Amino acid sequence: MRVEFSKMHGLGNDFIVLDARKVSLPAIDTGVARALADRRTGIGCDQLIVLEPSETADFRMRIFNHDGGEVGACGNASRAVALLHGAAASVETSGGTIRVEPTENGASVDMGEPRFDWNAIPLEYAMDTSAMPVGWDGLDQPGAVNVGNPHVIFFVGETDTVPLDRIGPEIETDPLFPERVNVNVATIESRTHIRLRVWERGVGLTRACGTGACATAVHAMRRGLVEREVTVTLPGGDLVIAWGEDNRILMTGPATESYRGSFEWSDFA
Numbered sequence: 470m471r472v473e474f475s476k477m478h479g480l481g482n483d484f485i486v487l488d489a490r491k492v493s494l495p496a497i498d499t500g501v502a503r504a505l506a507d508r509r510t511g512i513g514c515d516q517l518i519v520l521e522p523s524e525t526a527d528f529r530m531r532i533f534n535h536d537g538g539e540v541g542a543c544g545n546a547s548r549a550v551a552l553l554h555g556a557a558a559s560v561e562t563s564g565g566t567i568r569v570e571p572t573e574n575g576a577s578v579d580m581g582e583p584r585f586d587w588n589a590i591p592l593e594y595a596m597d598t599s600a601m602p603v604g605w606d607g608l609d610q611p612g613a614v615n616v617g618n619p620h621v622i623f624f625v626g627e628t629d630t631v632p633l634d635r636i637g638p639e640i641e642t643d644p645l646f647p648e649r650v651n652v653n654v655a656t657i658e659s660r661t662h663i664r665l666r667v668w669e670r671g672v673g674l675t676r677a678c679g680t681g682a683c684a685t686a687v688h689a690m691r692r693g694l695v696e697r698e699v700t701v702t703l704p705g706g707d708l709v710i711a712w713g714e715d716n717r718i719l720m721t722g723p724a725t726e727s728y729r730g731s732f733e734w735s736d737f738a
C-alpha cells in the first residue's frame with residue numbers, strides 16, 4: 470500500500486503527518502512509528518502525527534514520539550495541522566480537545582486548561598507543584614504542569630550553560646514521574662520574555678516544544694514572575710503564550726510545510 474505524507478515543522482520541531490481522515494490506514498503501532506521517525510533509515514521526525522475521523526470534534530490527532538510512544542499533546546504539531554487543514558477546527562487529542570485557527574504564517578491554538586495537582590502531572594507522591602522540594606545536579610525547586618502532557622520546569626540563570634543532554638534523560642526517567650516527563654530549563658529575561666530549552670520525553674533535545682512553552686509560561690505566571698502574555702524564545706524561534714481569565718492557554722506561532730511524499734507501508738511495518 471502506497472501512503473502519502475506531509476513533512477512539516479513548527480520552529481524546527483519536525484513532523485511526518487499522515488492524513489487518515491478519508492483513506493484508512495493499517496494500525497499504527499510503536500514499531501511503525503519508530504521506523505518512520507528514524508533519521509537514517511526512515512523519513513525522520515521528532516513526532517509522527519496521524520489525523521483520523523472523530524466523533525466528538527472536527528477530527529482527531531494522534532501523536533507518536535520519535536521513540537514510538539503515543540502521547541497526549543504536541544503544541545507545535547497542532548499549529549502544523551491547522552495549516553494543513555486550512556480552517557478553524559476543534560481537534561480531539563488523548564490529552565483533551567483543543568481548538569486551532571490558521572493565521573497569516575502559522576496558527577493560534579487554544580490548548581485548554583493547565584492542571585497543577587500532583588496526581589494530574591502525574592507525580593509518584595503528593596507535593597506542592599509550584600515549588601517542588603526536589604533537585605538534580607544543581608537544578609532544584611522546579612514546578613510541574615500538565616498541559617495535555619507532563620512538564621517539569623526549572624528556572625536557571627542561563628539556559629545554554631545547563632548540560633540538558635546529560636541531565637535531561639536522568640530527570641525524564643526519574644521514578645518521581647511515573648509517565649516520564651518533558652524537561653524545561655528557562656530564564657526569565659523580563660516580565661514579557663522567557664528564554665527556554667527543552668529535553669522532550671521520547672525524543673531528546675528539540676529546537677522547540679510548544680507544550681513546553683505553554684507549561685513554562687503558565688508556571689512563571691503562577692509564580693508571579695511574568696505578565697499573563699509572554700514571548701517564549703526557543704532555539705528554533707519565538708512563540709507567544711497567553712493565559713486567559715477563562716483559565717485557557719492560547720499559543721500563537723509559525724508552522725511550515727517542508728515537502729510532500731509517499732512511501733510503501735510494508736517497508737516500515
Ligand SMILES: N[C@@H](CCC[C@H](N)C(=O)O)C(=O)O
Pocket residue numbers: 482515516534540541542543544545546618619651669670671672675677678679680681
Ligand atoms: N514537540 C511537542 C511535544 C511532543 C510530545 C512530548 N515529547 C511528550 O512526550 O509529551 C510540542 O511541541 O509540544
